[in-house]
Amino acid sequence: MAKYKRRRRYSGPDITGHVDLNPGDQFQTTLSEINDSGDTTSQIRGAPVEVSGGLPGEKVIVEVQKRFPERIVAKVVEVLEQAEERVEPECKYFLTCSGCQWQHASYDYQLRLKQARVQREINKYQSLLHAVVDTTIGSEAQLGYRNHGRFTVGKKDDDGQIGYVNAVTRHFVKIDQCLLMNEPINKTIDLAQGNVAGQTQMAIRAGSNTDSMLIQPRMDLSHRGLVTGEQHYEEEVRGFRFRVAASSFFQVNTIQLSRAIDEVRDLLELDGTEVMVDAYCGVGVFTVLLAPYVQKIVGIEESASAIQDAELNSKDILNIEFIEGKTEHILNTLNKHIDVLLLDPPRVGCHPDVLDSVVKLKPEKVLMISCEPEAMARDLNLLCSTGIYNLETIRPVDMFPQTRHVETISMLRIQG
Known part of the structure; x- marks a missing residue:
């Protein structure tokens, strides 16, 4: 489930003011690594530069778009020495509208970048250092996929x-x-x-x-x-x-959503006897499509419109129950044993009370679907550092080709 996450406001010293560059000015540079915003990095006279439209190792001419106190933002206008992963962007608005970050990168390379991004976040936590991120599952359609x-x-x-x-x-x-x-x-x-x-x-x-x-x-x-x-x-x-x-969330890549459902079902290894909870269930897609594989499934969702959709979408399925409310308020009040918990939180991740409830309820399997690797790794660490859960699988799924965004499925199992 997506939810807009604002960039943190910078409150430190001005570290670019000494550089006499203004929007429209150009300079030559060699590009370094790709950051979490999907841009390559560089510097000029000690000032950090973020460059869109570039790839690591390329020698380019860039044009300044804007100068901030903490960084200079620029875009590639000419490639002098190109990386082997570079391809010709198909969209005439690329770098003008800023919606896509990676149309200039081969699709295989995009998938590797997303895997590496998830691995970087995982590696920040001692409790997760054993985990190796799977290869990113590519999208059948790399263009024309958004609904x-x-x-x-x-x-x-x-x-x-x-x-x-x-x-x-x-x-x-x-x-x-x-x-x-x-x-x-x-x-x-x-x-x-x-x-x-x-x-x-x-x-x-x-x-x-x-x-x-x-x-x-x-x-x-x-x-x-x-x-x-x-x-x-x-x-x-x-x-x-x-x-x-109109006010309900739905995944933007329908074909890849179907693939993600298969991955979730395979990872959970359901045998039909389980009581399952689908938290942050939205309009009930996972609830409905996993219902045939469990004894009972309960969906929790705070959006009233989404709950109305979910109840209509599941009207002929007898082993489904929906509860309207915030997951952090509802999960801890469930008076039943839970075998499997699916967490699909917004971009900001799980509320701390949700994770406390997981530790208290101790479902045998917890599967998390996340669209923000930083929040996902934080939440996985909070569960695994208790010693109760072991992280078995981390599998990125590319719901958003041509962009830096990535969905990730993580599977945890109770230890012992």
């Missing part, structure tokens, strides 16, 4: 235009299409482009396996053949149809 797009609507001269805002420069970038989005979303952008004046944001969700669509907010696009403001859309996974409210 959900959030777009900015321009102002003033760009009023009514659909696009993105560059994360560094904050400049608006009008787009004709986004190569990460599925075909229905790009068709909708084409139809709505220039016709959404007065709005500030626009969201489009389109089923990858259905013809269902949701466009928010409500506006009059009937002259373009578009219906807006609907409250739900539907997606199909593994032959099951799921209703998803």
Whole structure:
């Protein structure tokens, strides 16, 4: 489950002020490692530089985009000596919109980078040093995989235009299409482009396996053949149809979600006798699709809209129960033995009270699905450092090709 995580605000000394560089200035440099933001690193006269569009070891010419007190941000404008992993980006907006970090890197290399990122986080903790991160499971589609797009609507001269805002420069970038989005979303952008004046944001969700669509907010696009403001859309996974409210979370890569479900089922080795809890269950995808393999499964979710979706999505399945509330409030009150616990927390990770409840309840198997390696490693350490749990498997799954983001499945088993 995703949830936006803000970059920490810097409050230290100004370590770039001595460098006379401004946006638009260019300089030559050799690039070092890739950081957790997906950018390569360098320096100029002792000042740290973060460079988008580069790969380690490359000699490049970069253009300054912005100077912050703690770092200078730049992008590659010319490659003088390129790395063997470099490929030609397919998107004309690459490095302009800033949504993709790695379109210039071969896909095999992207998968290795994601594995290494997870391993770096794991290696920070003594209790996890024995763990070796598995090879990242690649996505069948590296473009056109997203079923959900959030777009900015321009102002003033760009009023009514659909696009993105560059994360560094904050400049608006009008787009004709986004190569990460599925075909229905790009068709909708084409139809709505220039016709959404007065709005500030626009969201489009389109089923990858259905013809269902949701466009928010409500506006009059009937002259373009578009219906807006609907409250739900539907997606199909593994032959099951799921209703998803506008305010409910759903994984953006439907094909890879199906693969992740297979990985979870295989790792848990369910025999049909287990009582299972699916915490942070959302609209009930894992709950519904794992129900045939357990005796009973309980889903916990704080979003009222998601619980309503989940109950509808599971209406004919008798061994499912849903409880509305925060996992940190509900888990510790469950008056039943739990054999298996699935944790799929937001990007910030598990609330400390959730981890305390895990230690108290001691389910035999705990499987964690995380979209933020730093938070995941922290939570795994808190469970393993008790001596109660052993981390058996860490398996990255690439839900987000062309970007630095990675989903990770971790399997823990109670010791003894």
